[in-house]
Amino acid sequence: MRERASRRGKARRAAAWLASFTLALSALAMHAGTERARAFRQTYTFEGSGWGHGVGMCQYGARGMAAAGHGYREILAYYYRGTQVSPWPCPQTIRVGLLEGVDAVQLAADAGSFRFYTAEGDIPGGVITRGETWTVKPGNGGFLLLRPDGSLLNGTSYGGVSKPLYLRGTSGGDVLRLPQNGNRRLGHLDSGHPLELNIQGSAPSSLRAVVISDFETYLKGLDEVPGSWPQEAVKAQAVAARSYAVRALGKHASSNFDICDEVHCQYYRGYDKESDSGWVRSVDATRGEVLTYAGQVAQCFYSSSCGGHTDNNEDVWGGSPVPYLRGVPDPYCMDSVNPHAHWRVTYSREEMEARLNAYAGTSVGTLYAVDLSDRTPSGRVRRATFTGSAGKKTVTGEQLRFILSLRSAMVDLEAENFDQYVLLANPSGSAARALVSMTGGSGAKQELEVEIPAFSRRTVHVNDHLEGEEVAVRVEADRGIVAERAMYFNYHGNLDGGSCSPGQQALSTTFYLAEGYTAQSFDSWVLLYNPGSQPARAVLDLLRDDGFTRGLSLEVPAASRVTVSVDGVEGFSSCAFSASVESDQPLAVERAMYFESDGRKGGHTAEASPSLSSNWYFGEGYTAEGFDTWILVGNPNARAAKVRFHLAPPGGKARVVEAVVPPRSRYTLHADDHLPASELAAFLESDLPVVA
Template identity: 30%
Template structure:
């Protein structure tokens, strides 16, 4: 059987399951369909078009129109980690169950379930809408599952609505952790918009590239954070996940049209790092972090050969300037370099000078001379040391020049003039948009940023 025939046979089975599920009464959750991994086949550009399956214009978790969601693995997203108390509510009815499926409480639309850590057990209380199974109680054992009554219902945590179900479980160091458990494809509906932004149709191929990169990133992280009880954080620690509120039609369509696709190298999923702006040149992983070289995470010249201009030239961070007064930077360094200073205090900066650059023009080593000693800074860590005085966060990138302003021989101001936003490894998101505008499809874009890789259908 050909790969294309196998794929459409799987989708036909998934559609049949969806139709049966729509007719069946709400009952115990059916186990997830096992994932079929195709490791030895490269997806052909001539495979049957995905639009033979009806794709609705508005975002929805309707598996009849999105059958790959039935085949996708389940992702556990850490929404709230290690908290003493958490409230969960819903616009529709919902239930609280044990992990074995025994109902503890049935709550109506608009009700709030409050979970409180009680030193090894959980206390559950509810406000309004309680019926059937009762309002809960004390001495409950984690994990507890919170599930909407309707198949496509949502649950809200801290005012944010999420698809799937929520699991309230013990945090490794005490307290409670709330995990959103849902299929990979539905998870991506809330990731792609937060990572690529709300963009227009002219960069649709870049949005598809983002969807494949984000799916690949999540696939490689499945199980890596099991000690914490989930797979990925919902923040920049992994991928930003905004739940249902983040969704919009163009991004949802990109997820659906690439459903199941991941990037591989030698048949295995890659670590698909990506960033906002590379300023015309991405970075190799070993230039930025203390990692061994990786064949597909290398420096890539990101310039349109037809115009000689960088694909990401429209980024607001393509070129940037950051300034500090002498005293501002002294205060920052005493905080960000506390581990290196070991109780000493900087009161005077004498000099700052770039000693060595990487092949992608990022700083490999910088000499910082102060009255508390001389230090060598470099690689991506420099962004956490030279934090901006004008805003919260870290320095835009490690691709910059430094200039000192002196009066009477003493440093009075430090100016960094640079380009790019992020670590610079892997796909450049604004560059991908430029490539899309130049007519490149998402496969071409991904091959450019991850050389030597292949895209396969994983399910």
């Protein structure tokens, strides 16, 4: 470095030293709330478990229970607590909605033939023979029947609003196909169970297709689980599906049918599912059986895979708790048979913003942050909060699932690496040149020359040069500049936040840190950076409140950094501590803390003080509205220090608090206890040099 500088004949001046770190496991780019440092995350990877809402029976869990030898009654009683299997007078038929709001219905005869008719009788010539596809359209106030060649049958219309058109098979074994309905095929159409076409209003897209199915035949057409699964799981599904259908009667009454053919109700595949003998056998084996609770048919919600724990109905959908829809642990579904046990999906920033901004409820403009920390007791996202340029929007876990097409709300946002920026400002009237040297924990080094115009600033995204590493940064410039380091992180995928701190302008062989805490969910780290060409031998002294101390001997290689996890030091895994560092070579030292406490979470970094002092000043403090202010005093001396805290409210009289800090120990003042609900400035004086 010096050689390069002198070769150019320029006297470079070290303007700033920055010791800093990134963790390989983390980082969510956060909006800092300033123009100075906006870090935009470029990809969002969601890692999740399970598929579906997770309320009621877990289908893959039922499969696992059956494989472990449990019967269908046991399986149902496990997922629907307090219920029992009971015979029930089920309806004879059920109206299943197949198409709605279409301007034409195509009808193809795959086997046999079909006849059109209305309440007034059969329509002359209205027969679809095998291999033909006819089309029905609204017109002349009724139904127009178009032959395969498009010609209109009989030159007239039939039926009308409230006068449905019907279609029945003519021979038994007839199979009708609806190309618009995913080529869904229907069998068993007869005059008691026909396909019914409705006209609703006068709009062109007013057609609806409903099959009036025998109730048990409808169940045999449901495609919720494969009949090849262990039979007791399939029988449990048959009872749950039958119960669901009984409860769902009238769910779509406003559309003149009982139940739809989609996952919204239950997925109905129709005729083609009836060849699944294992499923049909299970429907027959449980014929007429439903699940009851307190004498009523239970609401048997179910989903494919719960991700390891089912959920309370009110936690997923709101509303009142249903006694038998309680979350239960599910050790049976997270096995290798289940393709939904673990999944990942990645969206680019553009995809995320397009999806979010497509809905008023999540329209946040430029996306800054995603918060999935509000969870149900079972671990699902209860509410997701998106923060962006247009504000903050919160949706339920189910809405999150829908908007982002996620299989389940049992999902986490995968942490990216920490994002780290070095911000260089040139307050002078001449351009400055800076050399940014980045040293990774692996020993990898990168250098970057940056030209900073007069009265201007430049930002270096350290991740672009050294990715996935702990990094220390040194900035050297040919004139006085200001350097700051900004970090944005998502520590352990949980604690979001950012920190910004100035570089240390001078190295030192001694450092003092007043504050450190490793108990509860606090993690503390001490970071030592040796930018010099000689290895440094340093001693890190840790002091506890009760006077317990421990010294760690550290070697910090030349141009390298060392990170100490204080949580991992014997005797300091759950305590408050102060620290001091002594080194035989000049170092830069910082402390980083990450925490979750009393509902607050985040992290911060601070540079260590290179010296002790008898006087400490704090310009900023706030004790009101959920803010807590603490002043930490570390006394590395061999004798007790007498300290006086002057807590000054704005324009008011200072409150004085006196304390004795034992030798080689620390003291914590909770300012809120002495000056509650106030802004404050603080001044500390001590009879011995201390660190605060």
